[in-house]
Amino acid sequence: MTIRAILPSAGRDLRLDLFRGVANWAIFINHIPNNAVTWLTTRNYGFSDGADLFVFIAGYAASVVYAKSMLTQGFAAGSTRLLERAWQLYVAHVLLLVIHLAVIGWTAQAYQDPHLLDEFNVARLVEHPIPTLTQGLLLNYRPLNLDVLPLYIVLMAACPPVLWLMLRRPDVAIAGSLVLYFAARLFGWNLPGYPASVWYFNPFTWQFLFMFGAWCALGGASRARKIIRSPVVLVVGSAYLIFALLMTMAGHFETFGKLFPGWLVSAFNPNDKTNLAPYRVVHFVVIAILVARFVPIDRPGLKSRWLRPLIVCGQRSLEVFCVGLFLSFVGHFLLEQISQSLLAQILVSISGIGLMTGVAYYRSWSKKLDKRPSPPASNSP
Numbered sequence: 001m002t003i004r005a006i007l008p009s010a011g012r013d014l015r016l017d018l019f020r021g022v023a024n025w026a027i028f029i030n031h032i033p034n035n036a037v038t039w040l041t042t043r044n045y046g047f048s049d050g051a052d053l054f055v056f057i058a059g060y061a062a063s064v065v066y067a068k069s070m071l072t073q074g075f076a077a078g079s080t081r082l083l084e085r086a087w088q089l090y091v092a093h094v095l096l097l098v099i100h101l102a103v104i105g106w107t108a109q110a111y112q113d114p115h116l117l118d119e120f121n122v123a124r125l126v127e128h129p130i131p132t133l134t135q136g137l138l139l140n141y142r143p144l145n146l147d148v149l150p151l152y153i154v155l156m157a158a159c160p161p162v163l164w165l166m167l168r169r170p171d172v173a174i175a176g177s178l179v180l181y182f183a184a185r186l187f188g189w190n191l192p193g194y195p196a197s198v199w200y201f202n203p204f205t206w207q208f209l210f211m212f213g214a215w216c217a218l219g220g221a222s223r224a225r226k227i228i229r230s231p232v233v234l235v236v237g238s239a240y241l242i243f244a245l246l247m248t249m250a251g252h253f254e255t256f257g258k259l260f261p262g263w264l265v266s267a268f269n270p271n272d273k274t275n276l277a278p279y280r281v282v283h284f285v286v287i288a289i290l291v292a293r294f295v296p297i298d299r300p301g302l303k304s305r306w307l308r309p310l311i312v313c314g315q316r317s318l319e320v321f322c323v324g325l326f327l328s329f330v331g332h333f334l335l336e337q338i339s340q341s342l343l344a345q346i347l348v349s350i351s352g353i354g355l356m357t358g359v360a361y362y363r364s365w366s367k368k369l370d371k372r373p374s375p376p377a378s379n380s381p
Helices: 013-031 036-040 048-072 074-111 115-119 123-127 131-135 148-157 157-168 172-186 203-223 225-229 231-252 260-270 278-294 308-315 316-339 342-371
Strands: none
Touching: 013 036, 013 048, 013 308, 013 316, 013 342, 036 342, 048 148, 048 157, 048 203, 048 278, 074 115, 074 123, 074 131, 074 148, 074 157, 074 316, 123 131, 131 172, 148 157, 148 203, 148 308, 157 172, 157 203, 172 203, 203 225, 203 278, 231 260, 231 278, 231 316, 278 342, 308 342, 316 342
């Protein structure tokens, strides 16, 4: 079939790195319970949050990186590279799982704090270690907050045939993704969890954001330029963001929520994150349209030194993400054991972001060392 997708131009899109860094910082902050710093993230001001942004950019980046390989080297080579990336993600997840279990178990024992085992869904490991570890390797068992990587792994593993179709019939691919999204919501499709649950991020619904990212990267955003530039879309989209803000605040503050009809507030609260409610999708799409409209790829401010830490964190996303998940537990434990004051919450959040940024800069530096050419061999005896 004829290639109909429009491949992105050469060069790195700093917007992807910037917002992937934002997503990593937000996920770290939001994973610390009772953390006042979460009021600086988008989670409290609308329907979507850092997880939506993370999955969208994952689909966008995957199509940018691997579409060219699939076109120039063939389907087998492109699929191999995609599956290699899925394997890297799986190894990272297993390593993070083992470290998470070991640290939480040791902490609960050393500080005689057994409620940590229940809070982070680790108690079953103590009671049934072999089946729990087995299910962990199969991605069905996950301690608290270790849900995003399994979703990412499944989406990347299923990507080769999807990317092949996206390159040839991008609109057909995104339409099929949308049909699967609504079918999963209608019929209650999800993957089983362990011991008796389902996946927190339903892959049958969250795949739509991943596919939407791929569709945007392969020409969808270019074809939707008129929509992005439309004054009507700007007004309607801004109104929807204000509505989302009001409904989210109504869910946070009972007194404020009484200003609206009860049926309206209950329609959006609690926020259906597991099955990616349509209002979340619309909220994220509106934000994506506004960002594309007001933050073009060549915007000079993207090279500002003030944004550099976020961009570097986005460029080393996997390492930063894994470190952030581990630090969120450390931060939660420190706040419980030492102080829950506002100052402590701010210090823990800033320290965690500082450590994540340090890891990102270190990994970028070490990668540059790997790419440096070796010095020429001496001819002297």
